[in-house]
Amino acid sequence: MNQVIETILNHRSVRNFQDRPLSKEQIEQIVMSAQAASTSSFIQAYSIIGVKDQAKKDKLAEVVGNQPYVANNGHFFVFCADLHRHALIAEMENKDVLPSLESTEKFMVSLIDAALAAQNAAVAAESMDLGICYIGGIRNQLEEVQKILKTPGHVIPLFGMAVGYPEKINDKKPRLPLEHVYMENEYQQDPTVFKKQLEDYNKIISQYYKDRTGGKREDTWTEQIGQMLEKKSRMYMKEFVQKQKMDLR
Incomplete structure (x- = not known):
């Protein structure tokens, strides 16, 4: 350090x-x-x-x-x-x-x-x-x-x-634990491992929000990200980028 x-x-x-x-x-x-x-x-x-x-x-x-x-x-x-x-x-x-x-x-x-x-x-x-x-x-x-x-x-x-x-x-927001994002030699293949890791991380994030808001909020990371990704946003981006003469070929 x-x-x-x-x-x-x-x-x-x-x-x-x-x-x-x-x-x-x-x-x-x-x-x-x-x-x-x-x-x-x-x-x-x-x-x-x-x-x-x-x-x-x-x-x-x-x-x-x-x-x-x-x-x-x-x-x-x-x-x-x-x-x-x-x-x-x-x-x-x-x-x-x-x-x-x-x-x-x-x-x-x-x-x-x-x-x-x-x-x-x-x-x-x-x-x-x-x-x-x-x-x-x-x-x-x-x-x-x-x-x-x-x-x-x-x-x-x-x-x-x-x-x-x-x-x-x-407050510092907890990131995904290291073992979630760092893999050696090849990509993690087992989806059950990913889901177990996400469930564990959900508990950490839920507790973080609960402590920060005095119990007013305790949603999980997968709930938050799932809701965010379900909403379409900035869908004009490809057209805009190409209008700037980039990402054309």
Whole structure:
């Protein structure tokens, strides 16, 4: 165990921030930490948009589902899959790159690059005693987000990250036990093992909610996830992605 691992293992989402902006130096350190993440073939297929303008933050808070912590935080970052600069490389180098840029493979590379960068940024922020909360609601109304951030083709805003000084820190939510997610040599084949593990985890999560809410809530993880997955959400995504000239081939 060391300080880096302690920071990672101590993660929890923060949704209540002090009215205190991040400094220029803090923002730069977080972004530089993001840039230090691994990137496939040095392609660096992502961009980060920092939103300071309060009117834009307010509008984003509205379109992501009326989440107040999108508007009220120390700084709001939006992580984007970005192949726009690579399309410009085609012009600079006189290369036919579109078949590659529009492939599912490069789409996946841009998603992975952005996610790796974001997690580096999250760990960096938390190491500075800041709190963070990922905002997947950015994808609720991507056309509106696109207008607010003025993103061009070959760019997709993937998720936001609210960062700031915590006003309130929530309890740490228990993750799946290690043996649920770590397998050696091959994938677990026996569904009865999976179901037994899920039943055991349900007890942990139910007790967590019961303790946190004083008995007002004690649903299980499988109940929660089953209900969530039963609802269709963001079903426009494939059409939107392809309109951005990504994931076409």
